[in-house]
Every structure is written in structure tokens, then in C-alpha cells.
Amino acid sequence: MFQRHLRWITNLPRVKPFYAMKCNNTAAVLRMLSALGTGFDCASKAEMELALSLGVTPDRIIYAHTTKPLSHIRYAHTHRVDVMAFDSEDELLKISLCHAQAKLVIRIAVDDSESLIRFSLKFGARLASVGKLLQRAGELTLEVIGVSFHVGSGCTGGLAFKRAIADARHVFDIASLLGFQMRLLDIGGGFSGIGDFQEKFEEFSEVINESLDEFFPPDSGVEIIAEPGRYYVESAFTLAANVIAKRVVVNDVDERDDGEDNISDRVMMYYINDGVYGSLSCITFDPAHSNLEPYLHRAVESSEPRYKSVIWGPTCDSIDRVTENYWIPELHVGDWLLIDNMGAYSVSVSTDFNSFERADIYPVVSAKTWNALNLSHIYGIIQ
Ligand SMILES: Cc1ncc(COP(=O)(O)O)c(C=O)c1O
Incomplete structure (x- = not known):
């Protein structure tokens, strides 16, 4: 995982990873990624609880699920997890009721036809409805700060990211016209965790970096994050x-x-x-x-x-x-x-x-990684 993280920051220097903990929530995985400084994409109250219990601060969490139980939104409010996603008017109403200070990202449906597992059938606002939704957020005096998307898990072609980033730019422009201060782009997950996958991570990264530079250049001041799951843990x-x-x-x-x-x-x-x-x-x-x-x-x-x-x-x-x-x-x-x-x-x-019992998990970490990340400290081991 250490090597994969180095590969991430080398190839996608502008994109901060928020690990999607639904993919594998083993405490050793979360501790390691926390030590590496990633953020976390949580989908539920229990995931937020787990991340917070391991010392992750609320500003390193995005509550990325768009269809949330009221009680989970209340939990986010109480524990100051402010950044969360939405894709419908009903979700906006729930959030205005339970967490009116939330900082919202609007999740848009994107072309995920090149992915092994597709999500846009279930999640994401259509581009045609984005204007109305954002207007409604304004009426409810909610703060929308960004856009998120997911090109689907196991994405087989980097161009899907290019199309989605262009769509996100369009939504940024609509939101800015409506008076929102847009400053966060979340490019989701979809990156393979296996070395010899169809298209290499480096090739994806090239397309993503070029698209970001075209649509969200560094001087735009927009913070870019992603929600990789498989990428970090599949081969681990x-x-x-x-x-x-x-x-x-x-x-x-x-x-x-x-x-x-x-x-x-x-x-x-x-x-x-x-x-x-x-x-x-x-x-x-x-x-x-x-x-x-x-x-x-x-x-x-x-x-x-x-x-x-x-x-x-x-x-x-x-x-x-x-x-x-x-x-x-x-x-x-x-x-x-x-x-x-x-x-x-x-x-x-x-x-x-x-x-039948679930599998036992035995974490193995090389001495070099253990020392480099000061994991004794994370595990509370006094040497
Ligand atoms: C909202 C969201 N973000 C991130 C992920 C992680 O996707 P992947 O494992 O393909 O990187 C998922 C997967 O279900 C997801 O639903």
C-alpha cells in the first residue's frame, strides 16, 4: 500500500486521495492510510465512527453517500463531518433539517459505460436537472461547494474521466452563476488495484492531469480530491x-x-x-x-x-x-x-x-515501511 500511495502522489500530484473505506475497512488498512495522510470517503455512520475512532479528524472525511438516513446525517452534524454529497431535492431537505451548515458537493451522473461496475443508474443528478437542484439548495440557504462523480468501478478507459471532468466544469459554471463559491472537485474512484490491468494507472493519470489543467487549472484555486477504493487495497x-x-x-x-x-x-x-x-x-x-x-x-x-x-x-x-x-x-x-x-x-x-467464521486477517508490514511511517506510534507500541 505504501508503494501504491507513492505511485499515486507521483502521478496525480494535484489529487488528494480520500480512501473509500467500503472497499475494505480492516483497521490495519485504515491505520496505514491514515499514517500516509489520506482522507476517507465514508458511506455511513458506522464508517464515520470507525474513522474517527482511529484518530482521523472530521476535516479528512467526506460523507460521500447521496442517500443517507436522517440519523446518520445527524451523527455527521454532531461530529463535525461537514462535507457531504447529494443528488436530489429530497436529500437537500433532509440535510437542511439535520445539518444546515453542511458543505455540499453535488454528485452528477456521468458516462460509466466503460466500467466493470456501473453506478450512474442508481446515483447522480442528470446534467439537465442540475440547475434546478442548485437553485433549490440556494432557496434552502444551503452551501454548495463542489461537484463529485464516479466513472464506475474498474474503469477500463481514461477518457471517461476526461468527459466527466468536462461535465463537472459545466456544473461549476452553472453554480457560480447562481452565486455559489465552488472550490472542490471530487473525481471519485474507478482505478484498478491490479498491476496488469487493461489500461495502466499512469495512462489514466495522464488523461486526468491534462483534463484538470484544461478545465480546472491550478490558478482556479479548486481543490481536487478522489475516492479510490480498489486502487489501494486490491493487491494488498x-x-x-x-x-x-x-x-x-x-x-x-x-x-x-x-x-x-x-x-x-x-x-x-x-x-x-x-x-x-x-x-x-x-x-x-x-x-x-x-x-x-x-x-x-x-x-x-x-x-x-x-x-x-x-x-x-x-x-x-x-x-x-x-x-x-x-x-x-x-x-x-x-x-x-x-x-x-x-x-x-x-x-x-x-x-x-x-x-462459518469470516476469514482472520494477519497484517504484514515491512520494517522499512513500519519505521518510515512511525507505525509504532499509530499502534501505541512503546519501543
Ligand atoms: C461513492 C463511491 N466512491 C468511491 C468508491 C470506490 O470505488 P473504486 O473501488 O472503484 O475505486 C465507490 C464504490 O462503490 C463509491 O460508491
Whole structure:
């Protein structure tokens, strides 16, 4: 994560990251990012509570959800979390009731057609309705200070940012005409956390920097922030799953695994202690993770025979399948499988269905990073 942060500040020097903690709210992740000086994008009262409990100051939090329960807005008011998003008149009415001093960003719907997971169907004001909404905010004497958007998670083309930044400029101009002092642009998330993604972070950054310089040049005085989630955590987590059970099926009949059958007739069924209802729910909703490739936590000889295998999660449900038609060497109960890039929308989405425990998390930090960030201080460890 340290390296990824350095990559961020090198490539997007004008954009301050506010980590989207919905992506992975493990305390060690939040502590590390807090030490690196990022802000935090919170979506709920509990997320704000968690960030504040770790010592994050309210000015480093944006309450970025546009559809908020009244009680959560009240919590933000009490704890001085002032910057929050809206995209409808009803939200404005709620905010004027519970947090009239809030500093608002209007979230706009943008073209997210190039992203793996799209959001503009659910969130964001259409450009055609922005003028009316801003007028209503004025009537309610609310302060609108900026614009936010999200090009969709797992964005595959940097030009989506260019189009969205141009749209945001248009909204800034409308708001300024209506008398608002606009000073914050939030370019959302969408950046991949995997090294060899379709378009590289550096290529995205180039498009973003050029667009910012064109539409929001440094002398405009506009502060630029983003809400990256995956970018920071996707590659930081590796899942280790244990084989808890095994069945060998030959021609649809269960066999003992010492039979003399033809290898190609066999299907090995393995059951591991994590699955779709646990850390691997991303298989069902996240195209970035639809083809997982678990690998053995031991050296594998190239001469070892491969068997057609199905890997199942531990629960009673048959949708709880991790891979199918997967050709790997034979596994045994007790073996460990590893899956890389499991930090995004994994542990934060997991359940304990069937009362199987959620995965334990073991943070590992290099001595260099530990010392550079003075993490002993963050963890309250006296040396
Ligand atoms: C409002 C908002 N901001 C940021 C993010 C993080 O997106 P990503 O993980 O693609 O960077 C999300 C993801 O759901 C979101 O809804």
C-alpha cells in the first residue's frame, strides 16, 4: 500500500486521495492510510465512527453517500463531518433539517459505460436537472461547494474521466452563476488495484492531469480530491483457504480416490473454508474477479498430473462455487490454496452464512515501511 500511495502522489500530484473505506475497512488498512495522510470517503455512520475512532479528524472525511438516513446525517452534524454529497431535492431537505451548515458537493451522473461496475443508474443528478437542484439548495440557504462523480468501478478507459471532468466544469459554471463559491472537485474512484490491468494507472493519470489543467487549472484555486477504493487495497491481500473436504466423482459416481479409473473421467470436488458467502462474494458481482485462479501453497512439479477440479465454498448452497473446470494437481484435505488480489470488496462484503467464521486477517508490514511511517506510534507500541 505504501508503494501504491507513492505511485499515486507521483502521478496525480494535484489529487488528494480520500480512501473509500467500503472497499475494505480492516483497521490495519485504515491505520496505514491514515499514517500516509489520506482522507476517507465514508458511506455511513458506522464508517464515520470507525474513522474517527482511529484518530482521523472530521476535516479528512467526506460523507460521500447521496442517500443517507436522517440519523446518520445527524451523527455527521454532531461530529463535525461537514462535507457531504447529494443528488436530489429530497436529500437537500433532509440535510437542511439535520445539518444546515453542511458543505455540499453535488454528485452528477456521468458516462460509466466503460466500467466493470456501473453506478450512474442508481446515483447522480442528470446534467439537465442540475440547475434546478442548485437553485433549490440556494432557496434552502444551503452551501454548495463542489461537484463529485464516479466513472464506475474498474474503469477500463481514461477518457471517461476526461468527459466527466468536462461535465463537472459545466456544473461549476452553472453554480457560480447562481452565486455559489465552488472550490472542490471530487473525481471519485474507478482505478484498478491490479498491476496488469487493461489500461495502466499512469495512462489514466495522464488523461486526468491534462483534463484538470484544461478545465480546472491550478490558478482556479479548486481543490481536487478522489475516492479510490480498489486502487489501494486490491493487491494488498492474499487469501489463504484450507481444503476441508474432498470427493472424487467418476462418471457421476462417487469413488475412492485410489481407483484405477481413467484420469479424464474424474472430477475432483474440493471444499474449502471460504467461499461466495465469505471473502469471495466478489465472484458473483465483480467481473474483475469472475475467473479466480487459486494456486497451491507448495511447489508443484511440472510432471504432476492435473485433474479436472471443482472448488466449492463451505456452505450448503450450490451457488457457493469458487471455480469449475479448473485443472490442477491433486489436493488433499488440509492443503492450502492461495488467491492473490483479494483486498477489494472481499472481507468488507463477507457474511457468516451457515455460521462459518469470516476469514482472520494477519497484517504484514515491512520494517522499512513500519519505521518510515512511525507505525509504532499509530499502534501505541512503546519501543
Ligand atoms: C461513492 C463511491 N466512491 C468511491 C468508491 C470506490 O470505488 P473504486 O473501488 O472503484 O475505486 C465507490 C464504490 O462503490 C463509491 O460508491
